[in-house]
Amino acid sequence: MIAREIGSGRPLVALHGFGVDHRIMLPLAEWIGDAPWRLVLLDLPWAESAARGATVSSTREVAHGVLAEIDDHLGDEPFAVIGNSYGAMLARHVAHERRPRVRGLATLAGVFRPAHHERSVPERTVVHVESPVLDAAGDAREAFEEISVIQDAASFAAFQRYVLPGLRGADTTVMDRIAADYAIDGVPEERYPEPFTAPTLHVFGRQDDVVGYEDGLALREHYPRGSFVVLDGAGHNVHLEQPDVTGALFREWLARMDR
Template sequence: MLPLEDAISGCGWQRIYIDLPWAEGSADTNASGTTHVAEGALDDIREQLGDRPFALIGNSFGGMIARYVAHERRGQILGLATLAGVYEPAHQARSLPRRQVVLEDPAVLALAGQGRADYEEMAVVQSEATLEAFTRYALPGLCGANQSVLEQVASEYALAVEPEVAHPARFEAPSLHLFGRQDHVTGYEDGWKLRDHYVRGTYAVLDAAGHNAHLERPDLTAALVKDWLARISTAL
């Protein structure tokens, strides 16, 4: 999430980043599944904020956790944003585009070093800029992740009940749902299916962007995040 620091801090928001159980140094290594992770996130938020209102943003798996928290604490929620978020937990059931690299550059891959396999697996735009962003912001988390915890969560990856099913009333806080057009990991069509639930949602599918959409299209992502925060401020 750190690539968006300037966009968020420039709008005057306090930021609180929650470590999920597989993060390096996390004390919670007994996660039994996604619901456990989601409840842990709720506990962290209660401890940090009490009953103060807040907005929530999550990337990838964090997008699924953010949706859960936003619906469970709807009375406190000022807004919700998901970036390449998980909307369909079962990978085999997802509507996914074919794997496509929009810009290939073997010279960039040669510079990737030990992170080449992870970068090449995800990169839709192979450039020095996206490699630098991936190496700085994504690779440390991948290298430091507790694999046993990841396996525990993967064994029970779906929430017990999807948030929009558990809380079917339409979500009326300003929201942002950003996807990569070439995201072969979570796709975009499953998220679009919920557009009628998020009645104040901006939906954006960015071309030349995969699962790391915010690293490959940083300026546009930042602009959409700023717009989302401005809409929240207007709604207060």
């Protein structure tokens, strides 16, 4: 499940969202720059590089496989973990299950309530549209319009580079099996109620109608070293629609862990 490893230094495990692959997390490598961290990118079972022969049928099995992969790859080495969307749910699970070894946790547009009907989400709102960009998007237009709230050239270029390859390569049969049993047993913050005291970062899109932000903010007391940031002009692809601000927050989180 290890897709790529970029850089050198302390390991930062990155877990992508549902239906995409590790490429959606590649902007992190640019944001790390010359900081003493190496990015360990995993591909989850539906990803093109991992789907062949995948037999998992629940998120519990995915979570077990992620923990096993981290343990096998890193041994006893301390690490940080960051997750996007579905990957954020897994990242929180990893951080609590391996708490003594975890330097920090970050989530980007994270799933905090697995059941869609239980999520507190805003109404669908598109903040900015550039019609020529949509007109030129071809067969990627529908997928881009469905998820994006900033529909301009920069956002579409990021979508093409980081999101679309994973969408097109995903094994929908594997995804359907996992979607039918989507939740991890127990909310990590409830299973391990003692406050998580390592530095954390939780970034949300104000216009994210997929997972929202209220459910994540409700857990802020569990993370006394946590920064919780809701960015206007961003939806579920918050780190692609607001890359400069998200990158600055990410680098500040790295600095807090370094200190």
